[in-house]
Amino acid sequence: MLEILQEVVDWGAPVILPIIIAIFALILGAGFRKAFTSGLTVGIGFIGLNLITGLLGDTLGEAAQTMVRRFGLSLTTLDIGWPAASAISYGTILGISAIPIGVGINxxxxxxxxxxxxxxxxxxxxxxxxxxxxxxxxxxxxxxxxFSMVAYQTMLYFLGDLSAPTLKKYYNFPNITFPHGTSAPGYLVALPLNWIFDRIPGFNKLKANPETIQQRFGIFGETSVMGLIIGLVVGALAGYDVGGVLNLGVQTAAIMILLPKMVSVLMEGLTPVSDAANKFIKKRFPGRELYIGMDAALAVGDQAVLASSLLMIPITLLLAIVLPGNETLPFGDFSTIPFAVCLMVPLFKGNIVRSVVGGSIYMTTILYITSWIAPLVTQMAENAQFDIGGASSITSLIEGGLWPTLIFVLGARYLPWVISGVILIISLGGLYYLNKVRATKSSLNTK
Known part of the structure; x- marks a missing residue:
């Protein structure tokens, strides 16, 4: 059974997701034609997103690497990126069992x-x-x-329910949330940071959402022009010639324009499914609300997320250089930075300055955790018989550096079962409060 599941997983998200969405739409009564076209449209949008985020890594990521070589810097742990990290993760019986465990918990x-x-x-x-x-x-x-995977996935469902109202208000998505391992942890990081930012005189008055920037800076506040400027600056720092600098600028501008369009294609495919799900729930479970858990790729096309993420790429490289004790060379996960901050931006109400400052603080912790966790990632790759290309130490910048990774691994080393158990209990308690206690209070207040 697990071997069959492994083969299906190897098809990749652009194939698996459309099939699941089409089946889901059929179950909800959307009809074959609508279910099939919805799934196919989502697959097309997902491939488009991968192409554009791949361009992000290939252009700005490569420029960042050139900057490292130009200044003669030496960082010993290689960031392999999420595609390799996912392949390593699913490379064992334990890894592939995460799917039936996750479905069962849900x-x-x-x-x-x-x-x-x-x-x-x-x-x-x-x-x-x-x-x-x-x-x-x-x-x-x-x-x-x-057991830790059970606790972790339960925590993600809690974060999905917790963040859903904020995401709906900011992104205007119809009952969609992101129980996504790369994105959901950022929501809890942004909560205290936003509270602190609100209490810093001057800083708390600063308005820097894309609309305000466009009004204040005219053509220089346009999304495409912002991308062009960021690309030109990074290209110049990388020491590119005039042609290389200009090419990087135009490519970065293209990313700023094309990525939101790919998200629109994804949403075009998901909207009929979301509508069918809402009708299904209202008919069979009156008064109950349902969120569809999706890949956070839907959020990365937002202008504030994109602008903040593009600025974060050179900042992340600079942090890697100047932070004492950091061993990680960022590269493979540059294109994943939008996923790390896309649940922070809604709490910051699209404020790019807050998003960049908050993201930089977050990235500082990520770099340190990533460096510390690298030996375990390297060992995991060896257990999965994954070729690491002769690198002495590897890691995944974003996934390996998130705070849940630190907590779970520290728990496994020093308080096995206890920490995972505590996380599971807190997550179940949080879900009970959100969906039983608070829901009951809300229904009583509306009567």
Missing amino acids: IALLLFGLTKTLNIDIWNFWHAAFIGGLIFGASNSFALAA
Whole structure:
């Protein structure tokens, strides 16, 4: 069974996601034609997103690498990026078991009314597989690793339910949330940061959302021009010739324009499914709301997310250079930076300055955690028989550096079972409060 599941996973998200969405739409009564075209449209949009985010890594990421070589810097741990990290994560029986575990947890939570999130983003269960692999490497316990994946995925459903109202208000998505391992943790980071920013005199009055910037700076505030400027600056710092600098500027401007259009294609495919899901729930479960759990790729086309992320690429490289004790050379996950900040930006209400400052603070912790976790990632790659190309130490910049990774691995090393158990209990308690206690209070207030 697991071998068949492994083969299906190897098809990749652009194939798996459309199939799941089409099946889901059929179950909801959308009809064959609408279900088929919705799934296919989502697949097309997903491929488009991958092409554009790949361009982001190939252009700005390569320029960042050139800057490193130009200034003669030496960082010993290579950031392999999420595609390699996902392949490593799914490369063992433990890793592939994250999918049935995740589906089982979701069904159980939905049946007991403890979550509103129906997660159809099966491919991204690799985040739980990544955690499980690290826990196994730290503890050599299959049972602890599997239990930690249960706790981790329950935590993501809690974060999905918690963040959904904020995401709906900012992105105007119809009942869609992101129980996404790369993005959801940023929401909890942004909560205290936004509270602090609100209390800094002067800083708390600064308005810097894309609309305000366009009004204040005219043509220089246009999305495409902002991308052009960022590309020109990075190209100049990388020491490119005039042609190279101009090419990087235009390519960065293209990313700023094309990525939102790919998100629009994705949303075109998802909207009929979302409508069918809402009708299905209202008919069979009156008064109950349902969120569709999706890949956070839907959010990365937002102008504030994009502008903040493009600025974060050279900032991340600079942080890697100047932070004492950092060993990670950022590269493979440059294109993943938008995913790390896309749930922070809504809390900052699209304020690019807050997003960049908050993202820089977040990235500082990510670099340190990533450097510390690198031996376990390298060991996990060896266990999965993954070719690391002769590198002595590898890591995944974003996924390996998130705060849940730190907490789960520290727990496995020093308080096995306890920390994972505490996270599971807190997550279940949070879900119970959101969907039972608060929901009951809200219904009483509306009567």
